[in-house]
Amino acid sequence: MRKLLVIGAIAGLGYLVWREVAAERAERDLWNEVTDPIEA
Template sequence: MRAGTGRKRVRAGVYSRAPEVLYVNERRGRAVKKLLLVALAAIGGLLVYRQIQADRAEQDLWTEATDSVSTGS
């Protein structure tokens, strides 16, 4: 035994930390999947919103173009 080295010898057994590491990786994987799902939903919502706005603008343009003009008499 060495005195004064300040190091402790740690023996890793067969089951040292494997279950914890797998659990953390599994949770991290779930979190990434949820984040991707939320991002895809946000992008999909944005695309739908932009399409609705474009349809409204086109409808307003057609309404303006086909509006009956008053003679003003």
């Protein structure tokens, strides 16, 4: 039972970290799109 709790906790933490990284990547992509130099 204890192993299951540890595995669940690790999986939960991994999910939270992945979600945070994905959000930062999306924000960075948005800023890159907004701040692209205008090409004429």
